[in-house]
Amino acid sequence: MSPTVLGFLLSAFVLTSSTQIFSEDVGKIIIVQNTCSVVPHRVWKRFTEESSTTPKSLNQYSPETIKFLQTWIHTAHGVESRLENALLKWDEKSICFDRPSTITLKKVAHGGDFSNDMSKFSYLEVPEHWAAPNEDDMETWKNIKLEECSTTNDAIYRCPETAFKTSCSIKDLAKCSERIEMDSSDQFFAFVRRLGSSHLVATRARRGTIIRSGNIFDIKPVDLPERIFKLTLADTDMMSIGTALVKNQ
Structure with missing residues (x-):
């Protein structure tokens, strides 16, 4: 692939290599916690x-x-x-008072796995929303029920401590998730899920086609480095991957 074409592709979308868990920032949470301090x-x-x-x-x-x-x-x-x-x-000799903390709100999705012969694809349907006190340490992430929170703009939520659900952890998602399995025997199989402003893609295809600004005369082929990846498209672009057409709208 020429340097010119490669540069175009990198500016058109971002690919994230496959990991078990994918995430996307979708807002902030303000948690009011009761704190006690010795005076x-x-x-x-x-x-x-x-x-x-x-x-x-x-x-x-x-x-x-x-x-x-x-x-x-x-x-x-x-x-x-x-x-x-x-x-x-x-x-x-202490005082207890309400202390607000601002924490990143993330959407989380399980990447999934193909069977050895690629005939089956399965993934965990996990709880979507998680609070991430330390974004670099996934073990600190906690599942949160936004139904128990209040918001005025769908980006900043005020939540009580009871909104945290300790029964679900990143380390053991199987305990609180449903496993979904599907037939992936088609050599052009592609399954796409939305994750915040991005898409989560699982496919058997090794190449895709990006359509710049919806213009069918401005098409570029793309090599896909992973079977399972997160895809972030430019707002006006579309991408054809196997049997799927990926677009933001």
């Missing part, structure tokens, strides 16, 4: 001075003491705290 003596004594060590609820303290506590929470934890739900733990 330093210099802060704690403000409460004992006002109460003579008798426990009181926060709304019974002076505005100056509350402001002092809010300033400490912001300095120590980076949280602009609202104290409506805050709680002093007298036995532990």
Whole structure:
């Protein structure tokens, strides 16, 4: 393949080599978690001075003491705290408060596998949405039910801690997924699934054809380096792979 044609193909779409799990960023999640923190003596004594060590609820303290506590929470934890739900733990000399964390929201899909003779293709239909606290460590990813969250723009979701589902993990997807199997004996077999702004492709074809801007007179052949891959097309492009036509719209 000439350098000119290769350069065109790289700018037209992106191929990601086959892995078991594919993912795509689709937004952000704001999780409100209740955090407890031991209060330093210099802060704690403000409460004992006002109460003579008798426990009181926060709304019974002076505005100056509350402001002092809010300033400490912001300095120590980076949280602009609202104290409506805050709680002093007298036995532990600590305070519990709501702390928001912003986490990447991903869509996840299982790549699938061909049988040894290529006659069958199977994959796991896994829960779609996952929160990724550490994007480089998939074991930290947690399945999340967006039905329990609220949003105004389908990109940023506010979720309670209960939206996390601990029964499903990346390490053992079979426990919470359905295995789908299909006939892939056709030498031009191609199966396409949507994954965010990309497509997940499984095919027996070794070559495809990209159609630039929908123009049938601007067609380029493409060698496919993998049987299973993620494909990201330019918005106006289409691609023919085996028996499938892949396009964004």
